[in-house]
Amino acid sequence: MAVLSLLRRRSTEPYKLKKKSNSSPPPQQRTTCLPSFSILLFILSILFPFWYFSNLLLTHSLHLCISSRKLSSHNLYCIPDATTTLNTTMNINTFIDPDEQERISAIKDVHNLLQTIRSWASNTSFTNLKSCEGRAIYVYDLPPKFNKDITSQCNDMLPWMDLCEFFSNEALGQSIHNLGKGWHNTHQYFLEPIFHNRVLNHPCRVHDQDHAKLFYVPFYGGLDVLRWHFKNVSTKVKDSLGVELLQWLGNQKSWQLNGGKDHMFVLGKISWDFKRSERQWGSNFLSLDKMQAPYKFLIEREPWRMNEIGIPHPTHFHPHSxxxxxxxxxxxxxxxxxxxxxxxxxxxxxxxxxxxxxxxxxxxxxxxxxxxxxxxxxxxxxxxxxxxxxxxxxxxxxxxxxxxxxxxxxxxxxxxxxxxxxxxxxxxxxxxxxxxxxxxxxxxxxxxxxxxxxxxxxxxxxxxxxxxxxxxxxxxxxxxxxxxLVYGDSSSQFVKFRDAFTVVMDNMISKVTSSSL
Incomplete structure (x- = not known):
């Protein structure tokens, strides 16, 4: 049985549980127990959580443990998965202390959010449809400082290695011939250009914003974060490009129409790299007000965000067919x-x-x-x-x-x-x-x-x-x-299969065309 550690209550701490107004019973509810039952209630209040969480594990439920040098050094954060509804005939407030109730409520929120995101999934492969009417995708032609110019700094992004070779073969990296066709030395943080090169060839892409339903913003935000990781620059410098991008988007009619709700970003680093804490690591891009509306696809998502969706890290296999x-x-x-x-x-x-x-x-x-x-x-x-x-x-x-x-x-x-x-x-x-x-x-x-x-x-x-x-x-x-789980090359064509890219685009097209914004 895992020992549950308390979450540090800091406004900047990642994975923070949101305090709910009804998570803690009023003091009088915790003090109305009859004295004759006080010892019994005390014992039950200790035993019940162990019994409850043991049953969760026995029924194949999970508990969440996060240990990270970046996120919370020397601090372990665990919360059990409460997929079981707690509205039983007994008074749960009597047996579980408010902290445990808050954890259970938080993980139920995660579970419910995941179920909602799963419900958006589409079984239709729009890449194979002859007609894209009503399902068109617009790809912004951003000023090069938001993507291409960042890649030109490949030899200076990391102090211990030159990343330029990883941009070969449209950011798939150099071929690994000994492993066979489609294998490349792909860098783990290069999802942004890989996805961008692929979406440019999507059959539902249009060049007129007025005909589009879904808008893709090819901002290389992860590479922007990466290039400042190991340089002594101010937070203003780290944040500047994201701020400029949102200013640019704010002048676009397509953004103004729905406030970015029909827009999507693909970012090749973890969510927390875009929500800078007191450690001064990363940017504040995803903390900006205007970034709350669009859909964000990341290799690691924040679990309590409905419009943050985790997608696979790029692997080394990139099939064509x-x-x-x-x-x-x-x-x-x-x-x-x-x-x-x-x-x-x-x-x-x-x-x-x-x-x-x-x-x-x-x-x-x-x-x-x-x-x-x-x-x-x-x-x-x-x-x-x-x-x-x-x-x-x-x-x-x-x-x-x-x-x-x-x-x-x-x-x-x-x-x-x-x-x-x-x-x-x-x-x-x-x-x-x-x-x-x-x-x-x-x-x-x-x-x-x-x-x-x-x-x-x-x-x-x-x-x-x-x-x-x-x-x-x-x-x-x-x-x-x-x-x-794999990302095909930029010109790949699949009929029988849907790769990681196709799954994302099919589901997003289905989502924006089936919902009112």
Missing amino acids: DEDIIKYQSKITNSQRMNLVSFAGAARPDAAENIRSMLIKQCMNSIGDCKFHDCASRGCADPEKVLTLFMESEFCMQPPGDSPTRKSVFDSLVSGCIPVLFDPFTAYYQYPWHLPEDHRKYSVFVDQEEVRNGKVNVIEVLKKIALEDRKEMRRYIVYELMPR
């Missing part, structure tokens, strides 16, 4: 899984709450069952080595890193390696359009608190999973999930 996907499915299904478990990553010695060091120790002590690939000192800079490891492994351990989500989760899924997750926020509350609600179909969940407290050996847990169960999970990953 259905045939490319089918050939790869056959290859990966027949690959030899020589390793039961693997872990590609580095320890986090400066983050005491991170379980990576414990997983590394368990892996290295399990000779013959687990293979560790050390990513320290850029040991994972060669994607071919990491992907080959994943393709040869049954399970891939995916603990949180600098933030809960991890690109490696998608690399493992694309490689047919079953991800082992330790924090529900890594995937389960992130990608409602690309991953199924039933996480047991494609992943194994191990509570990171159990690992942290030395109560579970992950390798021993995975050994107990039957071979047939592994094969069924892998079949689902390869044939059901994988095609919708």
